[in-house]
Amino acid sequence: MAKIVAIANQKGGVGKTTTAINLSACLAYYNKKTLLIDLDPQGNSTTGLGIDKRSPSLSSYDMIINDSPVKDVMLPTVQTNLFLCPASMNLVGAEVELVSQISRETRLADALEKVSGDFDYIMIDCPPSLGLLTLNALTAANTVLVPIQCEYFALEGLSQLMETIKIVQRRLNPALAVEGVVLTMFDSRTNLSMEVAEEVRKHFSDRVYQTLIPRNVKLSEAPSYGLPIVQYDINSKGAIAYLQLAQEFIRVSER
Numbered sequence: 483m484a485k486i487v488a489i490a491n492q493k494g495g496v497g498k499t500t501t502a503i504n505l506s507a508c509l510a511y512y513n514k515k516t517l518l519i520d521l522d523p524q525g526n527s528t529t530g531l532g533i534d535k536r537s538p539s540l541s542s543y544d545m546i547i548n549d550s551p552v553k554d555v556m557l558p559t560v561q562t563n564l565f566l567c568p569a570s571m572n573l574v575g576a577e578v579e580l581v582s583q584i585s586r587e588t589r590l591a592d593a594l595e596k597v598s599g600d601f602d603y604i605m606i607d608c609p610p611s612l613g614l615l616t617l618n619a620l621t622a623a624n625t626v627l628v629p630i631q632c633e634y635f636a637l638e639g640l641s642q643l644m645e646t647i648k649i650v651q652r653r654l655n656p657a658l659a660v661e662g663v664v665l666t667m668f669d670s671r672t673n674l675s676m677e678v679a680e681e682v683r684k685h686f687s688d689r690v691y692q693t694l695i696p697r698n699v700k701l702s703e704a705p706s707y708g709l710p711i712v713q714y715d716i717n718s719k720g721a722i723a724y725l726q727l728a729q730e731f732i733r734v735s736e737r
Contacts, residue, residue, distance in 0.1 A: 484601040485735055486594060487661055488623035490608040490616060493639045496631045497666030499526040500701060502607035507710030508728035510563035514602040517556060517565045521615050525569035527607040531559045532708025533568050541570035546589045546618060547579055552597045560713050580614040587654055591622035612646050620650045625661035630682055632668045632675040660689055668694040693727040
């Protein structure tokens with residue numbers, strides 16, 4: 483059965499989608515069959531893997547709203563072992579449409595149950611909000627991975643995310659756990675990055691990954707070419723960091 487991981491942080495600009503794309507691609511690089519679900523209406527994971535979010539005939543919207551099977555929605559990507567359920571423009575209205583749906587919080591969980599045995603990991607790129615799409619992700623997931631940028635307002639809004647996780651645990655998914663925290667946009671030249679990393683480790687202790695994701699030009703460039711970092715420049719600092727994160731993730735997941 484696949485391990486299902488929601489990658490969530492309602493604060494924008496924290497490296498959430500960069501982590502969703504590149505951690506998924508690196509897991510696939512290590513021969514883990516991986517499915518990435520783009521649940522963010524912005525569709526950045528979709529375009530970041532070279533797929534035009536205006537072109538797919540079916541998307542994650544259809545999976546949640548129209549009960550389209552995952553196997554009909556998912557597409558192969560440039561990375562061997564990595565498949566994508568793309569986002570589409572329709573996701574913008576999904577929050578409103580879900581309000582009147584039966585079992586509105588469990589529609590993604592129901593869809594993924596049918597393919598869980600086909601993958602090692604299912605990663606979900608959540609929207610930067612705590613609406614019904616994110617609730618669907620948290621209800622379907624085994625764990626939540628939280629990217630936090632090494633900047634001044636790093637911990638801002640995290641208490642709200644943690645409160646949402648507690649509510650989901652109480653009412654919808656008692657088994658949901660925090661997978662860990664990934665520190666992104668780390669710059670070893672600045673005291674601020676060091677201080678933020680220390681502060682986050684105080685809050686989350688052993689749940690913070692040892693691997694630090696650096697600020698890296700290649701990581702910023704790769705999405706414009708529709709490639710994950712291991713395809714764009716495997717020797718870059720960004721690729722090396724995400725490969726190390728994937729190794730650490732696999733060790734933690736499988737122990």
